[in-house]
Amino acid sequence: MKHLQTRHYHDFSKQAANLIINQLKAKPNSTLGLATGGTPKGMYEVLRHSKGDFSQAVTFNLDEYVGLSANHPQSYRSFMEEQLFEHIDVAFSYIPNGEADDLEVECQRYEQLIKQYDGIDLQVLGLGHNGHIGFNEPGTPFSSRTHVVDLAESTRQANARFFKHYEEVPSKAVTMGIETIMEAKQIILLVYGEDKQEALERLMNGEVDENFPASILHQHPNVTLLSGGVKMPHY
């Protein structure tokens, strides 16, 4: 795992955005895997103002809440529209449909779509405090494919800041599985802020363990960990 460290959020975001822009320069019709959450907002801001050409790119988001309509302000579809798609044109953007009547069928459909594009070239990930990637909570089998998850209490609490009331935070989501994520040809893991210090240390120093989903990334051949805003005395 390659580790790039920055101090300031702007530099961190610029580095992340540059990795995406370089990917598009090398392969304009790349399939990009995208993430939501607070961490990548700066990256999206840089991308919005960049001259990156996304016109041939296809995007797949990692996850979506179950039960929120696409136009709900806190759906990940709304997040992505605001952060990126209203500002730049991509060829196609896919996000799981958390309102599908049959969520199992939706998960299979999402997997098939990714396969049709020959997999994901570059996947962006954030890191949950409990080590989750996408919405794959601790204990999720490393062999998981796109599936429906019960969100951990700590995840719902972490994301409550985006909702008016905690009770509004959905308790389920559809997420790409860990094996789905691991099939991406390249991965960027974004970790920013002091509150991620503990998770970052566990990632760097801990064992590969299903109780800390991000640890599997040590077994991927092409991962860049971008970290910033954390104290790193041990590295």
Ligand SMILES: O=P(O)(O)OC[C@H]1O[C@](O)(CO)[C@@H](O)[C@@H]1O
């Ligand atoms: O960047 P944040 O807001 O800390 O979130 C980290 C991770 O948690 C999630 O928001 C899910 O809770 C992911 O989408 C994200 O990658």
